[in-house]
Structures are given as structure tokens and as C-alpha cells.
Amino acid sequence: MTELEARPEALQLPGVQDHPKEVRPRPMSLGERLYLPLLAGMTVTLRHFFQNIFRTRERVTIQYPEERRDYSHRYRGHHILTTRPDGSVRCVACFLCATACPADCIHIEAGEHHDVNVEKYPVVYEIDMLRCVFCGYCVDACPEEAIIMSNNYDMAFYSRSQSIVGKEDLMKPFTFDPGKLGYRPRFPEEEEKRAAMRREAFDLVAAAKAKGEPQSRVAAG
Amino acid sequence: MPPEAAVALDPAAAIAAGFPEGSVVPQEGPGAPTDQPTWVVRREVLRDLCRALRDNPKTRFDLLLDVCGVDYPEREERFESVYHLYSMPRGRRLRLKVPVAEGDARIPSVVPVWKGADWFEREVYDMFGVVFEDHPNLRRILTHDGFQGHALRKDYDPARRWILTEDKIYMPKLVAPPGRSDSMFERMTINIGPSHPAMHGTFRFVAMVDGEEIVASEVEIGYLHRCMEKMSETHTWQQVIPYTDRLNYCSSFINNVAYCRTVEKLLGVEVPPKAVWARTILSEFSRVMDHCVANGSSLVDTGALTNFWYFFQVREEIYGLLEAVCGARLTVSACRIGGLLADLPPDFVARCRRLLEFIPPLIDDVEKLIDKNRIWIDRSVGIAAISGEDAVNWSWTGPCLRASGVAYDVRKAHPYDLYDTVDWQVPVLYGGDTYDRYKVRMLEIRQSLSIIRQLLDRGMPEGPFVVDDPHVALPSKEACYNQMESMIYHFKLIMDGIQVPPGETYLMTEGANGELGFYVVSDGSGKPYRLHVRAPCFPIFSTFSDLMRGHSISDAIATLGGLNVIAGELER
Numbered sequence: 001m002t003e004l005e006a007r008p009e010a011l012q013l014p015g016v017q018d019h020p021k022e023v024r025p026r027p028m029s030l031g032e033r034l035y036l037p038l039l040a041g042m043t044v045t046l047r048h049f050f051q052n053i054f055r056t057r058e059r060v061t062i063q064y065p066e067e068r069r070d071y072s073h074r075y076r077g078h079h080i081l082t083t084r085p086d087g088s089v090r091c092v093a094c095f096l097c098a099t100a101c102p103a104d105c106i107h108i109e110a111g112e113h114h115d116v117n118v119e120k121y122p123v124v125y126e127i128d129m130l131r132c133v134f135c136g137y138c139v140d141a142c143p144e145e146a147i148i149m150s151n152n153y154d155m156a157f158y159s160r161s162q163s164i165v166g167k168e169d170l171m172k173p174f175t176f177d178p179g180k181l182g183y184r185p186r187f188p189e190e191e192e193k194r195a196a197m198r199r200e201a202f203d204l205v206a207a208a209k210a211k212g213e214p215q216s217r218v219a220a221g
Numbered sequence: 222m223p224p225e226a227a228v229a230l231d232p233a234a235a236i237a238a239g240f241p242e243g244s245v246v247p248q249e250g251p252g253a254p255t256d257q258p259t260w261v262v263r264r265e266v267l268r269d270l271c272r273a274l275r276d277n278p279k280t281r282f283d284l285l286l287d288v289c290g291v292d293y294p295e296r297e298e299r300f301e302s303v304y305h306l307y308s309m310p311r312g313r314r315l316r317l318k319v320p321v322a323e324g325d326a327r328i329p330s331v332v333p334v335w336k337g338a339d340w341f342e343r344e345v346y347d348m349f350g351v352v353f354e355d356h357p358n359l360r361r362i363l364t365h366d367g368f369q370g371h372a373l374r375k376d377y378d379p380a381r382r383w384i385l386t387e388d389k390i391y392m393p394k395l396v397a398p399p400g401r402s403d404s405m406f407e408r409m410t411i412n413i414g415p416s417h418p419a420m421h422g423t424f425r426f427v428a429m430v431d432g433e434e435i436v437a438s439e440v441e442i443g444y445l446h447r448c449m450e451k452m453s454e455t456h457t458w459q460q461v462i463p464y465t466d467r468l469n470y471c472s473s474f475i476n477n478v479a480y481c482r483t484v485e486k487l488l489g490v491e492v493p494p495k496a497v498w499a500r501t502i503l504s505e506f507s508r509v510m511d512h513c514v515a516n517g518s519s520l521v522d523t524g525a526l527t528n529f530w531y532f533f534q535v536r537e538e539i540y541g542l543l544e545a546v547c548g549a550r551l552t553v554s555a556c557r558i559g560g561l562l563a564d565l566p567p568d569f570v571a572r573c574r575r576l577l578e579f580i581p582p583l584i585d586d587v588e589k590l591i592d593k594n595r596i597w598i599d600r601s602v603g604i605a606a607i608s609g610e611d612a613v614n615w616s617w618t619g620p621c622l623r624a625s626g627v628a629y630d631v632r633k634a635h636p637y638d639l640y641d642t643v644d645w646q647v648p649v650l651y652g653g654d655t656y657d658r659y660k661v662r663m664l665e666i667r668q669s670l671s672i673i674r675q676l677l678d679r680g681m682p683e684g685p686f687v688v689d690d691p692h693v694a695l696p697s698k699e700a701c702y703n704q705m706e707s708m709i710y711h712f713k714l715i716m717d718g719i720q721v722p723p724g725e726t727y728l729m730t731e732g733a734n735g736e737l738g739f740y741v742v743s744d745g746s747g748k749p750y751r752l753h754v755r756a757p758c759f760p761i762f763s764t765f766s767d768l769m770r771g772h773s774i775s776d777a778i779a780t781l782g783g784l785n786v787i788a789g790e791l792e793r
Contacts, residue, residue: 037594037595048586141715
């Protein structure tokens with residue numbers, strides 16, 4: 001109850017800044033009535049105009065689609081299904097992404113995997129790109145890093161049926177180009193941090209080995 | 222009847238004591254809402270009570286923030302109409318609940334007390350079928366006239382679909398006020414919208430004009446209604462966040478923050494300092510962006526196209542920052558309940574600093590172009606002016622209200638996040654017209670930039686970006702792969718959602734165009750029982766036809782941009 005009641009000092013509104021005179025435009029001076037300030041405005045416009053002509057590097061427009069804007073490596077674009085080293089799909093059809101999806105755009109049909117250690121794999125994995133809101137919840141939900149996103153944003157379709165993208169198409173693109181990856185659990189800067197941590201851990205183990213301590217204790221720590 | 226002590230302390234309780242026994246009962250004890258005083262009111266006394274609460278100098282509940290309905294099918298009096306009141310001079314809040322049974326769902330309208338109740342009550346009628354007696358124009362507002370049933374009732378199937386044809390198109394019966402008989406013009410009714418470039422979205426504006434002058438008009442909305450509130454009831458708490466993006470899509474980050482804060486309050490979760498810091502900065506950037514769009518579109522409607530490009534450079538670069546943080550530009554979904562979706566990028570501070578250098582020259586350029594430009598002054602000064610009192614009575618909040626001389630800003634009156642730790646001011650102007658609404662936004666942009674600068678100087682707080690509570694936030698992937706416990710929490714959180722304890726709360730945030738409030742009711746299941754958005758531009762737009770009386774059609778278009786009515790938020 002207390003939190004919602006305004007604090008007493010707020011009632012006198014100490015932060016209020018009055019601008020009664022300086023911003024009211026009236027009365028207009030003779031020059032203003034003669035539209036002279038428009039000339040000042042014109043200088044602003046002309047300054048931008050000449051800047052755009054001569055200082056091409058600072059130009060804000062780009063020649064899309066020949067030129068593309070660089071997006072960050074967190075961009076939430078077209079999805080990617082990642083693969084194992086042998087090229088098979090990493091997904092284990094646990095349905096977490098489909099459950100987390102607020103737009104219900106992921107459709108999975110699970111099948112039994114020939115490898116007993118994997119148990120399941122998706123026979124069908126489809127994302128309806130027209131339903132998808134690109135929120136990234138599927139990436140957050142995936143416990144296998146099997147679904148990540150790319151920074152591909154131009155998805156155009158000729159028909160609604162084309163917008164439903166299947167497993168093969170999700171596995172195909174961008175997989176091997178790290179420059180085209182988007183929103184995913186590990187970003188490059190964190191990867192470096194992790195690599196440093198891993199190196200540290202290796203060093204600890206090596207140091208322990210040199211001392212002759214049992215390795216398991218260090219590893220557990 | 223409230224106890225003696227309470228009467229002595231609280232003038233509002235003294236007013237309640239003047240009503241018959243049992244007609245005004247404060248909700249107390251276990252299960253009662255703890256966020257603000259709540260009274261259960263019998264409908265017979267509602268209007269008198271409201272008038273007393275508004276007029277008594279000791280209470281002065283002059284602002285009706287919100288009216289919404291809640292459906293409890295298991296109760297005998299099934300529907301509850303919930304009124305949120307605010308006292309501008311005293312800074313107090315009060316919630317009134319009026320329960321009614323299904324067979325006799327009638328409540329006296331409070332439009333005679335607060336004009337702002339007009340559209341709020343229509344919405345409750347539309348969604349729940351509660352009839353407001355003596356309402357001036359009680360008909361559906363968000364759904365089509367041919368719609369059957371009431372969508373937010375619990376027994377209405379969310380998957381149900383209707384084919385609605387246009388054969389029942391609504392034509393408002395405009396009654397011109399008796400007036401000038403010497404007019405040489407024939408009165409004509411003009412329809413603009415719903416698909417019209419001047420309407421910035423999908424509104425329909427029907428005006429009766431006498432020559433150039435609008436003598437009567439009516440606005441019709443609902444063309445972008447997406448059942449956001451009904452859909453939230455079928456999603457987990459976390460899944461609602463992408464829906465909030467699409468409220469005011471010009472500043473979706475603020476919506477994220479507003480929603481997450483409300484749920485965090487129900488959960489009792491403390492957000493880590495780093496997330497609070499980032500939320501404040503990004504909210505302010507979003508506010509800058511939203512004001513740029515509002516002013517830009519308002520100016521472009523009067524023919525000043527150049528400013529639009531300068532403003533859009535600002536917006537474009539801020540989108541770049543948001544995209545670097547969360548990976549999306551427009552619909553960011555950047556907050557999670559308990560923090561942010563990911564850690565801030567390493568170049569976050571550098572990017573913000575670059576923006577702080579980039580934005581002010583462009584804002585200056587716009588002011589050089591516009592502030593003394595006679596064309597703009599002639600088009601905006603004195604147009605659609607509203608006094609502070611009227612604006613409050615119409616439930617206005619935000620920059621539009623501050624342009625009418627009322628210094629109400631949630632960030633000052635009820636500070637949250639880091640707003641009370643930085644030095645900033647609330648700009649207030651007194652004209653209440655289109656010019657002052659433009660100018661207040663320009664002044665606020667500078668204040669927002671100053672807030673950001675101070676926070677950046679303070680440095681980024683160390684620590685996690687999301688709360689370390691496995692019942693609220695997903696464990697890190699590292700933990701998830703290596704610890705059985707974290708893996709289980711991960712699965713539980715995604716399968717069942719966050720378990721928010723039963724209760725209800727209303728929490729307000731300063732959105733880009735006013736007080737953005739979320740009223741949420743939780744029943745302890747993993748989904749919201751009821752989620753209502755107090756959209757700031759909803760009551761502002763309800764004033765539109767009143768505001769435009771006596772002005773021309775071209776003024777109406779120029780005003781619409783200045784009010785910053787965003788269809789996504791208006792119609793949810």
C-alpha cells in the first residue's frame with residue numbers, strides 16, 4: 001500500500017519545470033510574420049542537402065538490396081536447425097520449443113532414433129514463418145542448442161504454403177557461416193569468456209596432476 | 222464500515238462512512254489486494270460515492286484511470302466492474318469494485334462524474350455485456366457490431382471464429398448543435414477512414430461539417446483489435462511479453478518493462494541492478510524514439526516533411542541499439558520477468574554514448590526548422606486546446622496532459638527503477654494545444670537524454686542480467702547442461718510456466734504517451750486469470766470528437782498526430 005502512495009515531496013512536484021514564456025510563440029515579431037524564420041530553416045535543409053552530396057560516408061540511406069545494413073550477431077531472423085558432426089539433426093524432439101512458442105508456429109512429429117543414446121528425433125519439423133513472431137523463445141527453450149536463429153531477415157514467399165519451412169530447409173542454410181548466425185545461447189564475446197574459463201580449468205587440472213593430487217576432486221570443484 | 226481509526230486517518234474512509242451500512246465495504250484480510258485500498262461498492266450508491274470522492278476537497282479523486290471488467294463464473298455475482306481512481310493533488314489511489322449478477326448486469330454509468338468513463342464503460346459492455354445505465358452512447362467499441370457474445374467472459378471459447386460481414390455498417394447519427402442559422406453552407410457529413418493515410422492506422426472519423434467547420438463528429442475504432450487480453454489468458458506469464466510489444470509499437474520496450482514490473486511485483490522478485498539500469502536507459506531511448514515519431518507524424522501532416530527524416534534518423538539509430546541488445550528492432554521482447562533476455566553487449570555503453578552525440582543535433586535542427594515557422598504556428602497554436610481540468614476529467618495522462626499544465630508524471634510521482642536517483646525535471650506547458658503538445662515532447666526528449674547521460678556516467682552495475690531464481694528465470698545454458706537440478710527447473714519453467722501466486726495488482730509505468738497500467742489478476746495457475754491494459758491513448762482519443770468541434774478537417778488531421786494515438790495500444 002505504501003509503495004503506491006505518492007511520496008509527500010512529489011505532491012509539491014519539485015521537479016516541475018515551467019516553460020511559460022520561452023516556448024510560447026506569441027506574439028510574433030514582424031520578421032516572423034513575414035515568414036523570415038523559414039530562411040533559417042532553409043539553411044538547415046540546405047546544410048543537410050550538401051552534406052548528403054559531398055560527405056557520402058555519412059549518408060544515412062543505403063542502396064538496398066545491393067547494400068545491406070549490418071545487423072548484430074543477436075539478430076532474430078530465420079531459424080536454423082543445427083546438426084551433429086555427422087550431419088544428422090541435433091534436435092531430439094523434446095517439444096520444448098513448440099511449448100514455449102507463443103505463436104504456436106512450430107510443428108514437430110517425433111520418431112524413434114536408431115541410436116539408443118539419442119532415443120528420439122524429429123521426423124517432421126516445420127516452422128510457419130508467417131505465424132512466427134521472432135521472439136526467440138524457442139532458442140531459449142532448447143536444451144540441445146538444436147534451434148538457433150540467423151540474421152537473415154528477407155523472407156518473402158509467393159504463397160502461404162511456401163511459408164511453412166521444413167526440416168531440410170531449416171538445416172540447409174547458413175550453418176557453416178558464423179557471420180550469418182543470429183540469436184543463440186552463446187554470443188562470440190561470451191564464447192571467449194568461456195574459452196578462458198576452460199583454459200583455466202585445464203591449467204588447474206594440469207597443476208593438480210603435477211602435484212600428484214587425485215584429479216577427480218579438482219574436476220568436481 | 223471502516224473502523225474509527227481508519228476514518229480519522231483517511232478522509233476517503235470518512236466519505237465511505239457516510240453511506241448506508243454494507244454498501245461500501247473495504248476489502249481487507251487475507252486474499253485482499255495489498256497494492257492499494259480496495260472497496261467493494263453496491264451499485265446503488267456508486268454514482269453518489271464517486272461524486273463525493275471527486276468533489277470532497279479532502280479526497281479529490283479527480284482522475285478516473287481505468288474501468289475494466291473481471292468475470293468470476295463461480296460467484297453468484299459474476300461480473301465485477303473495477304474502477305481505478307487517482308487523486309492528482311494527494312497522489313493517492315483507490316480501487317472500487319462493483320459486483321453484479323449475470324441476470325441483472327446493470328450499473329449506473331459514471332460518465333456524469335468523469336467524462337473519461339465513456340469509452341471505458343463501452344469496453345466493459347462490449348467485453349462482458351454489463352449494461353451501464355444512462356450512458357450516452359452504449360454500443361460495442363472494440364468488436365464489430367455483428368459480433369455475438371462477449372469475448373472476455375470466461376465461457377467464451379478463445380478459438381471461436383465469426384464471419385462478420387459489412388452489411389451492418391454503423392453510421393453515426395450526428396446531431397448538429399442548434400446554432401448559426403445564417404450559415405451559407407449546406408451541412409455535409411464526411412467519412413474519413415478506416416483506411417485512410419491521414420488516420421495513422423485504422424480509425425474511422427465521421428464529421429458533420431458546416432463549410433470548413435466541424436460541428437459534430439464521431440470516432441469509431443476497433444479495426445485493429447487483436448484480443449490481446451483474451452489471448453493472454455491462454456498463454457503463460459512469460460509468453461505474454463511478445464504480446465505487449467505490439468501495444469504501443471513505437472516504444473515496445475517500455476511496454477515490456479511495464480508488464481514485467483507488474484508480474485515481478487506479484488511474484489515479489491527483486492530485479493538485479495544491472496537489469497534495472499539497462500531497463501531505465503532503454504526505456505528512455507524508447508521514449509525519445511516515440512516522441513520523435515509522434516512529433517514527426519504530427520508535423521508531416523501539416524506538410525513539414527523534412528523534420529520527419531531527421532526524426533527518423535534518430536529512430537533508426539535507436540533501433541540499431543535495441544537490435545544489438547536483443548536482436549529485434551520493432552517488437553523487441555527484450556525483457557524477461559526478473560530481468561533481461563540476455564546480457565548486454567560489450568559495446569553497450571559506447572553505443573549509447575555515440576547516440577547521445579548523434580541525437581541532439583538532429584533535434585536542434587528540427588527546432589530550427591519549426592519553432593518559429595509561421596506556417597506551423599498558424600496551424601498549431603490554439604488548435605484543439607484543452608484545459609488542464611478538462612483533460613483530467615477526460616482521464617488524460619502523459620505529455621498531452623503536461624501540455625495542459627498538469628505536472629503528473631509517474632516517474633516523478635511514484636518513482637520506479639532509477640528515476641528517483643537522477644536529476645531531471647518534468648516539463649510543463651500551459652497552452653494545451655497542438656503546439657504545446659509538440660513542445661512538451663521536444664523538452665522531454667532532452668530530459669530523457671539527460672537521464673541517460675547521468676546513468677551512463679554512473680557506470681554499468683556488475684552482476685547478473687536476470688534474477689537468479691530458478692522458479693522465475695531460466696537457468697543458464699551452462700547450468701542446464703551440467704546440473705540435473707537446473708535441467709529439471711528448465712523443463713518445469715517451460716512446460717508449466719512461472720507460478721505466480723494468487724492475487725491482483727495494478728502497477729503503473731510512464732509510457733511514452735501517458736500512464737501505462739497493467740491490472741493483473743492471478744489465480745495461481747500458470748496463466749493470467751485476467752490481464753487488463755490501461756492504455757494511455759484510449760481515453761485521450763475518446764476526447765477527439767469533442768476536441769475537434771469548431772475546428773476544420775485539416776486541423777483534425779494535424780491534431781491526431783500530436784495526440785500520438787497508436788492503434789495497437791488503443792485497441793489491443
